[in-house]
Amino acid sequence: MSPEVVLTADRTLMSEYGGSLFMGFAACAPKLIPDFFYRLFLCSPVKAARGVAVAAPDGTRKMEAALLEAGIDVRVAHPDHLEEVIDEHTKVVGITTNDPRGLGPASSTFSTLVGKKTYSALFFERTVREVRKVLDSNGGGKVVVGGPGAWQLEDEQVLDEYGIDHLIVGEGEITGVEVIRRVLRGESAPRVVHGEAVPLERIPNIRHRTIGGLVEIARGCGRGCKFCQPNLRFLRARPLSEILQEVKVNLREGAKSVCLHSEDVWRYGAKGPIPDEDKVITLFERVLELTPHVGVSHAAFASVACKPGLVKRVTELLDSHGGGAPWYSAQMGIETASPELVRRYMPGKPLPWKPEEWADVVLRAHEILAENHWVPCSTLISGLPGETARDVELTIELVERLREFKSLIVPLFFVPIGMLKGGKFFLKEDMLPEHWKLLAICMEHNFHWVDELAQEHLQNRLQRAFVRKVVLRMFRQKLREPLKLMKEGIDPTKGEAPIRAQTPTPVAAES
Numbered sequence: 082m083s084p085e086v087v088l089t090a091d092r093t094l095m096s097e098y099g100g101s102l103f104m105g106f107a108a109c110a111p112k113l114i115p116d117f118f119y120r121l122f123l124c125s126p127v128k129a130a131r132g133v134a135v136a137a138p139d140g141t142r143k144m145e146a147a148l149l150e151a152g153i154d155v156r157v158a159h160p161d162h163l164e165e166v167i168d169e170h171t172k173v174v175g176i177t178t179n180d181p182r183g184l185g186p187a188s189s190t191f192s193t194l195v196g197k198k199t200y201s202a203l204f205f206e207r208t209v210r211e212v213r214k215v216l217d218s219n220g221g222g223k224v225v226v227g228g229p230g231a232w233q234l235e236d237e238q239v240l241d242e243y244g245i246d247h248l249i250v251g252e253g254e255i256t257g258v259e260v261i262r263r264v265l266r267g268e269s270a271p272r273v274v275h276g277e278a279v280p281l282e283r284i285p286n287i288r289h290r291t292i293g294g295l296v297e298i299a300r301g302c303g304r305g306c307k308f309c310q311p312n313l314r315f316l317r318a319r320p321l322s323e324i325l326q327e328v329k330v331n332l333r334e335g336a337k338s339v340c341l342h343s344e345d346v347w348r349y350g351a352k353g354p355i356p357d358e359d360k361v362i363t364l365f366e367r368v369l370e371l372t373p374h375v376g377v378s379h380a381a382f383a384s385v386a387c388k389p390g391l392v393k394r395v396t397e398l399l400d401s402h403g404g405g406a407p408w409y410s411a412q413m414g415i416e417t418a419s420p421e422l423v424r425r426y427m428p429g430k431p432l433p434w435k436p437e438e439w440a441d442v443v444l445r446a447h448e449i450l451a452e453n454h455w456v457p458c459s460t461l462i463s464g465l466p467g468e469t470a471r472d473v474e475l476t477i478e479l480v481e482r483l484r485e486f487k488s489l490i491v492p493l494f495f496v497p498i499g500m501l502k503g504g505k506f507f508l509k510e511d512m513l514p515e516h517w518k519l520l521a522i523c524m525e526h527n528f529h530w531v532d533e534l535a536q537e538h539l540q541n542r543l544q545r546a547f548v549r550k551v552v553l554r555m556f557r558q559k560l561r562e563p564l565k566l567m568k569e570g571i572d573p574t575k576g577e578a579p580i581r582a583q584t585p586t587p588v589a590a591e592s
């Protein structure tokens with residue numbers, strides 16, 4: 082007999098990507114290769130035991146823990162085995178999603194350029210329809226969706242199309258549990274609800290293994306970029322004892338490594354923009370006592386530039402425990418090199434430096450990271466409201482100066498979220514010649530480094546050979562001619578340069 086509540090997530094979230102969470106970016110790619118190859122080489126599913134997923138996204142695990150703490154029994158189903166877990170006792174199925182309609186910055190950029198739906202959107206649609214079908218064949222039930230991508234579904238018509246009964250936008254451990262409790266009692270619950278920020282003492286400890294051994298060390302950011310999700314505004318560092326507890330849960334259930342997740346690992350426990358070195362070093366020391374295989378998800382350039390000694394000390398700690406990583410990595414945000422745009426949209430990002438010093442901060446941080454064999458995977462944002470050709474040129478100049486550093490740079494299109502919600506998405510039609518040039522220069526940068534990175538990083542030999550001999554070769558061949566045009570500022574899909582002189586300024590950007 083199944084519990085009344087079942088949780089799941091779509092297939093792009095229920096994969097460990099061959100031990101490389103970086104490969105998770107493949108979920109944001111448009112469907113260019115057949116499903117069979119995508120599943121086999123890039124997004125192989127986690128295992129299932131009697132329909133239950135052995136590992137699940139951290140957000141799903143947090144909801145599972147919050148429901149259990151609230152006295153609500155729950156099981157996490159593998160999306161390929163829903164019918165083994167959902168039965169006539171199931172009243173609610175909760176689905177975690179990161180990017181249900183492919184509107185996230187990475188997805189919308191890639192799909193706009195290629196004109197195809199992303200895997201994230203395709204698999205979410207399949208999962209939600211399958212959940213609906215299995216629920217209905219067992220007498221019905223409610224579909225509740227939440228997770229970082231929930232904002233993409235915030236529209237009654239869209240919810241109707243997918244057959245979603247309730248949507249939780251933002252943090253779910255308090256509000257989401259309350260919605261599910263009401264549904265179980267047969268009481269009315271709002272169709273769309275914004276989750277309240279969960280105070281530290283109410284963030285529950287996960288009970289089972291997460292994808293990639295992800296362990297949340299802090300929630301929120303506090304740097305306050307206007308294009309960022311609202312729930313990242315308040316920085317809450319979790320107590321070390323709880324972090325260690327979650328590391329142990331992951332290792333006990335078979336995780337081969339853990340990934341410390343926050344928006345900026347260097348500011349774990351900090352009170353402001355300056356890292357608290359003792360807190361960070363103690364964190365790594367204690368986690369490394371449990372496993373030598375420790376990675377991090379995100380970091381900030383300003384924190385690196387602020388405390389080069391901290392990066393060196395942590396690297397020495399990681400090296401001395403013999404995890405065997407060829408280099409360490411983190412996702413990081415450059416976004417733009419334009420002081421004016423930094424001032425307007427992300428004045429907190431360079432702190433303790435000024436907006437006009439941002440490009441130099443990014444450069445200095447790359448030097449420090451390279452000295453300590455760290456490889457940043459950075460994002461840029463094209464089309465911030467009001468961005469001019471000169472702003473883009475400044476970013477191009479910075480990317481050219483970063484060429485010598487082993488790294489990846491992913492240019493993304495602006496997506497109106499956070500304080501800029503309601504504004505206009507940046508689209509291919511809005512691209513200036515300089516945006517095409519920036520895209521080409523980033524692609525060249527990545528082609529320059531990606532082969533070496535893939536060989537060093539991918540653990541799975543089959544995946545390594547597939548990425549090198551099929552994916553990279555195919556991309557190089559397909560992009561050779563378009564790249565030449567893009568470097569001239571020409572839209573390769575039309576063979577002519579865009580004529581727009583400047584990107585439009587959406588209404589929301591004026592507020």
Ligand code: SF4
Nearest residue numbers: 302304305306309344
């Ligand atoms: S620094 Fe990153 S996580 Fe923090 S507010 Fe800015 S974009 Fe968001």
